[in-house]
Amino acid sequence: MKVSKLRDYRMWPNLVGLVAGLWLVAGPADGSPPSIQVYTTVLTPRLHLVETETTTAWRNLVVIRQPVGSRGEWFTSLEYGSENPYWQNAFRVHQLYWQQRSGAVKIRLGRLAQWDALQNLRIDGGELILSTRKWGSVRLLAGVKAVTDFSDTAFQDLPEWSLTWSKGNWGRNLEVSTWQKSFGHESRTFTGLSFHGRVLGWRWAQAVSVDLTGSRLHHLRTRVSRRIGNRDIAFGFRQKRSVGGEVWSWVRDPIRSAPTVFLGCGRERDQARIWQEVSYRFQHDVTWSWTGTVAWRSLQLSLVAGRRDLSRLVGTSLGYHRSLGKHLSSELTASWHAFAYGHLTAPSPSSLVREQLRWSVAPGIALVIFGQWAQNPYYISDGRGGVTLHVAL
């Protein structure tokens, strides 16, 4: 069967039916109980902030994890809901794969999502991982770019793959990877290295990748941190070249994609956490920002301020969580920002209030009622509300 056939939208319901059927057969036959989570959400009058017409957005998200035997597993994350600016088709498949372990080998087949410090891939294909205690792990991931809502089946099927070697754990690890990723109608190949470990008492986290297709630096991130008692200090550097458009030929220094340095410090004491961070970006203009966060028990306050030449931003956000008895809990978010674009214009304020009430109706069943109101210069006003039913079996 050709790959392009597999990506035909009309074929997918059949394949999903096949998977569901196998799950229904395999689960009871093996006797292993599945883990099923269902989220049903209805939201009105708009989902996307720039929508102008009144609509009712809804979705059903079903996440099933079905162990089969002691080494196999189905995992599916399917969504069916209204078409909206984020998803053009009603049927969305986020993940759907079969996983089989055998000793040091793990195989996954289907729609796979890969989140990593170096690359984020979501493909229709397969993954092979070979793990050894002495030599680390090797992963080969290959397939074609996954289109979650099957909306973009017109463009060519561009292969995506990655070959990765990694060794270590959270305390110290090293990873080297080469991968190919698709952007629209174009594929680019990258190679990169990430490192996480302690050097001279400082914890270093480093990720660097190079765009082999364009022969240029793609992404560089460094974070150096240290915990001294109950205090944390961190500083670092980040720079990334976005992909998706060619840099204008007349740009004087095409490798310079706004590098940023940052310095942060924090403190943790009892039930309180404080973190603040200053960033400075090397541009023509004076560009800096400061963020501060204070979390105490179930209360969190965030502050942000920044300046880019004549543009200035200040803002704050308050979050609060409170249990109202054994079955009820409430979450409140309130935020306010003001953005000024120079001396000649007045600052543009924005504000938002969001309230959420969660009611645990029964073990494994929860009802979430939420509503928010926002004002923003991008639109006149935005009010929305909805309800989510969460069932976990």
Place this chain on the structure above:
Amino acid sequence: MWRYSIGCLIAGSLILGQEPDRIPFPHDLHVQDAEIECETCHPDASESRSVWDQSLLPAMETCADCHDVEEDCNLCHTHPEDPRPLVDSRPPYEQDFSHQLHLGQGLACATCHDYILEDDGSGPGQTWRLSDCRTCHRRQKPGFHTPDWSGSHGLGMSLSTQRRCQVCHLPDDCDRCHQYQPFEPHVHPGDYIQRHGFEARTGVTDCGTCHDVEATCVTCHRQRLIMPLDHSTPSWVNLIDGDGGRHGEAALDSPEICQACHRPDRDATCLRCHEE
């Protein structure tokens, strides 16, 4: 396609429908009624550092201490004509577990394995659930979950660390914040739209970790013809002073941000005003 699907279903039923030999072990009878200590059958558990250690499960010789395993096969095996070794309920996914670490901190076996006190052996034999881990670890987060963890965790993600993450996190936990965003605004909550442009240009956060221009900025700014707010300010072009205003500097600083809307070819964008 349907014939193919039905064929696979039938084949799957035939293959998986045959129940193999099991050893339905009644923990309630041994632990509750007979009051046998856990260490009697699992003597090496306190030294085990991985859930994959074979020594966690008792061998048939252990049963032979009390039972006649040579004669009375039906006592344990459901299909003694085709006996198979004891298969436990260890997870097929990535979680690992150090009994040594947890028992060394004073936890009792029943803290995690309280189900087995009522396990009569008729069920699938699952002796723990992932939710048990979360009972403690939702509050007792690992030490490397620093105060700025939400902003820095991505940098430590690698193939070799995923197993550790999945002790507490499910396979779609990344998606829960990063993929299901439209209905569950975890990553960009509140009136984030007000500050997103400023953050993109000042580097408050590393947008590029997840976003690419083609997939993100273009969706609104080109397809929906939404102009950034600062484009409408007097200093953006600044024809009065004749220095070009801030747009030239922005184009030099972050040309890729400009290209979210403006076509990369120079003729269509720049030469409209800058003929030479």
